[in-house]
Amino acid sequence: MADIVDGQVEIATVSVLVVDDDAMVRSVLVEYLQSFGFVRIYDVKGGRQAMKLINDLSVPIDLILADWQMPEVDGLQLLKLTRNNPARKDVKFIMITSQVPEERIKITKARLAGVDSYIVKPFKGRLLHEKIWDVLGWKREDDEKTG
Amino acid sequence: MTATAKRIIERLPELQDYDGSLSQLPQWNHRILIVEDETAIADAYKDILGSSGNVTSLRRSSRSPGGGAPPAGADPGASTAMHSTAGSQSPPAEAAKLPTRFELTVVHSAEQALAEIKHAVKQKRPFTMGFFDVLLGGGMDGIELVKQIHEIDPDLYAVFVTAYSDRSVDSIQTFLGADHAARWDYLNKPFTQGEILQKARAGVSVWNLRREKQISEDRLSHMQKALLENERFASAAAVARGIGHEFRNILTLITGKAELGQRAGTDQMKEAFKQILLGADRAEEILQRFNFLYNPGDQKIAKKIFHAHQPLDEALLMMKHQLAKEGIKVCWIRKKPVILHANSTALLQVFVNLLINATHAMTGSGQIDLSVQEVDGQCEIRIRDYGTGIDPEILPRVTEPFFTTKGEKGTGLGLAIAKEIIENEHDGVLTLSNHEIKGLEVIIQLPIHSETASDGGQNQGG
Structure with a gap:
């Protein structure tokens, strides 16, 4: 990908966990991630499967993209679980929500629980890219252009 | 849910034993009008009914009392004096409801009577009943007077006091009309103390009980x-x-x-x-x-401060007959009162929906356990039934709009509404889980009211 600043090797070693109960959304997320250059992508359809991966420390996870509204274990619960696990507490966490940003209560709740960023559906690849690069502390090509 | 809830609400009893926040009923009204042109008989009324109450007498010559000045010959300010002072004379609290003492207003002519009635209606201090001498000096007799009074104040209960020869019951009935029959009674002269006293007690009671029923019905319809x-x-x-x-x-x-x-x-x-x-x-x-x-947080969700158990009490009251009919017992565990800053109507809605679901989950008989307590700084309300529970496969989906297990009987909105109210209007959490032994348990967690929450609420309004 042309817009990758850090080398191909680095991004290929980053592990991303994608959690969404909607298969369509999951497939779009995975395709975007692949187009950004990510290779290690785990995609699961529910909070329970995600919990298993988070609790299994042999699975490397650097970034979690999770849907907020899922049956049983939702995004907020996953976030709390991640933050409460000493080995996972620094994992970057982006909440994907179909809620509108006006619902401040929810956003505040997620902030308090330590979310790194959130993104509202539907979103464009550019925004997703921006948010991921921001939370991972990577320099974007845009920054160089505008800066 | 709408139709079910409506049916149940419509079937409610008259709320006589209702002890929720809506139960405050006004003080009983003890006002009685006496229309009697003979001074000796008027005094007899005062002796019988006025001995422990207060009496306002109009002199024969006095005019309309509506002008503001106390009528000549009346005990000025008597009615307020009786209620506000004289602690030693005040009847004990439980006696206040019993119509054993009355507020009498004695007038001597039809004109005075009409003026008093108009004034009382205008002041929103209506008379409950009146004793009407049939033969009054002047043009109008007692029966015609009552006919005119009923056009101003249809709720007044009239007792005609008459000699045998004056008017027959049938002629009064014909004159007033059959549909007025419930608004008057008839007493022969000479009367006994007991007759007058009992007619007065009954008249005042009927008037006040009817008003209480009306108020309860109005409140219910409002709710x-x-x-x-x-x-x-x-x-x-x-x-x-x-x-x-x-x-x-x-x-x-x-x-x-x-x-x-x-x-x-x-x-x-x-x-x-x-x-x-x-x-x-x-x-x-x-x-x-x-x-x-x-988008919650706007004026539509007006929040107040109240005890968490209050809307649950109200919901139980609304469901009382339904629960009794289905043979369902309620086990109500209340610990220390928990104070919420919330919308009580919205919570009532949630509890009615959940109680209806619990009732539907059990057939024939059963039990619902309710509890309210503070857990980890949160208000925790549990509603558990002893029904079949919910298939774990579909449990995560039951709060989705239009998801129903009741076929055509359900709209699929009851739990979606409950979740909407708890989680989006009140920043709480609604959890449904099958109880490990039997039935479904609904756990509602709501933020407890605190000083800061109260400030926040006030600021929201501005």
């Missing part, structure tokens, strides 16, 4: 309207939220695939994907316009 209004609002929010969620997922797919597809393909395909992306943008803008439907 029912508030519930239906609230249900409409919450169901619109739940539906808008559910549809919004689905559509945003679909738009994510459309936007994503079109955008990714744009990078490859022919120019013609690129142009097509561009159009698709523009269409998706417009669809999202339209979705945004519906945000107001589920």
